[in-house]
Amino acid sequence: MSIVSRPSRVVSLLGGSIKAPENPCTHVTPRPATPWVGESGTAGRAVVVGAGKMGLPLAVQFARHGWHVTAVDINPEVVAAINEGRSHVGEEPGLAEGVAEVHAAGLLDATLDAAAAVRGADVAVLIVPVMVDDAQQPDYRYMDAAVDSIGGGVHDGVTIIFETTLPVGDTRGRFLPRLEAASGLTGEKDFFVAFSPERLYSGAVFANLSAYPKLVGGIGPESGRRAAVFYDSVLDAEVVAMSCAEAAEFSKIADTTYRDVNIALANDFARYADRVGVDIQEVIEAANSQPYSHIHQPGIGVGGHCIPVYPHLLLSRAPDLEVVAVSRRTNDAQVGLAIKSLEGLLGGLDDVPILVLGLTYRDGVKELAYSRALPLIERLSFHGAAVYAYDPLLSDAEIEHCCATPYHWGERAPIRAIVTQTADPLWTQIDYSLFPELEVIFDGRNSLRDVELPATARYLGIGVQAATRRRHGNAPVR
Ligand SMILES: NC(=O)c1ccc[n+]([C@@H]2O[C@H](COP(=O)([O-])OP(=O)(O)OC[C@H]3O[C@@H](n4cnc5c(N)ncnc54)[C@H](O)[C@@H]3O)[C@@H](O)[C@H]2O)c1
Known part of the structure; x- marks a missing residue:
């Protein structure tokens, strides 16, 4: 039997986004x-x-x-x-x-x-x-x-x-x-x-x-x-x-809290995907291919001074809103889960040189407010790791201020694990020959899922496992 593959006419909106068209300017000189x-x-x-x-x-x-x-x-x-x-x-x-x-x-x-x-x-x-x-x-x-x-x-x-x-x-x-x-x-x-x-x-x-x-x-x-x-x-x-002003205030808190809760659900789904050995990205893309599902992206955590902050503005007035509170905790727990995984894969973190890539809350925006890189570095260091970091938007002094040793792009280093904290497209161009001792690639934003990676290093994404990761240009490998 042959299966005819037809291109779907439904565009799967990864991240649940709805594209809002821009309006042309129709103003006349006032x-x-x-x-x-x-x-x-x-x-x-x-x-x-x-x-x-x-x-x-x-x-x-x-x-x-x-x-x-x-x-x-x-x-x-x-x-x-x-x-x-x-x-x-x-x-x-x-x-x-x-x-x-x-x-x-x-x-x-x-x-x-x-x-x-x-x-x-x-x-x-x-x-x-x-x-x-x-x-x-x-x-x-x-x-x-x-x-x-x-x-x-x-x-x-x-x-x-x-x-x-x-x-x-x-x-x-x-x-x-x-x-x-x-x-x-x-x-x-x-x-x-x-x-x-x-x-x-x-x-x-x-x-x-x-x-x-x-x-x-x-x-x-x-x-x-x-x-x-x-x-x-x-x-x-x-x-x-x-x-009224209150309805406008609430609309902003509602839209952003929705996103935090949605991401928490995606993170929960990612945990379950790991358990059942299924690729969460494939699942989300499929689920979002009808108009009622808008599942966002899982990741190592939610940063910036908007999404992790506004649910607390709501909770400060309504601490009984359980879903909101649990979601915030779920998203903040992602860093701890990443560290647990790294500990397991590396057999402990004592004296292990680890390179964190991307310290701003997201790539392309020079903003460290509530970036999950900060607790990530702090907790890796607490567990004894020697933390190196690189971010194209930050100077050495700014990286030192985040309590990590600056790594310079293109430098050879005895790194045993790389953790990506942002989805900067630059990470797809890493020259892995610079890291001969690399054992683990922790893909905190699933942005390396489709990229060719060295077979000698273990890969782990958020709900994406080495076995389910799509090899570059190939179908998923089972
Ligand atoms: N950055 C975002 O992505 C984003 C997105 C949507 C909404 N917002 C909203 O915008 C607000 C501001 O965000 P931002 O990214 O522009 O912040 P920002 O930190 O880039 O800028 C804030 C500016 O306010 C100035 N400032 C601080 N106190 C002041 C005072 N008393 N008088 C005059 N200026 C003062 C600071 O010097 C700074 O230049 C956020 O709190 C949020 O509510 C931000």
């Missing part, structure tokens, strides 16, 4: 408005507080649509760079050109003086981090300081928008009273306050800005309306006016 009162087709003066990886592209986006933008930051080097028309964020495609362009057009400047900037503005967008502390409670130090710094500049008619992910209720319950106390004015009557989550992905910010619907919720109808009209004037994507 009329300048002073003061700006939320009239369509007009532009005024905007302030972006926190000119970091997200804030600086936003400033460029607003300026490109005719707004005069002042970026506010507490870092004098950031302010100086912007005032010279330079982007201090290296990796974001299109950002350096964008900053140079709008600065040269006289539409972007920067300052350390938040109150003065807001005093002269119609709209102020706050995008400084809110993290969690060691007890997994919201750490408001940057946002409290940012809110207090603009308080003296809040004036009649200004619209203040929070884009930083916040626990549900904070726009109205925590920050509105501070702004009212500092200004002596009343929100929704004298000035306007809204929440609109930043939903962008580092490395694709401008594409995302023109594709992802912008969710907007105010503390009252006029606040929501003004914020929605503002975004409509600067974004090509759909603007979704939500019923």
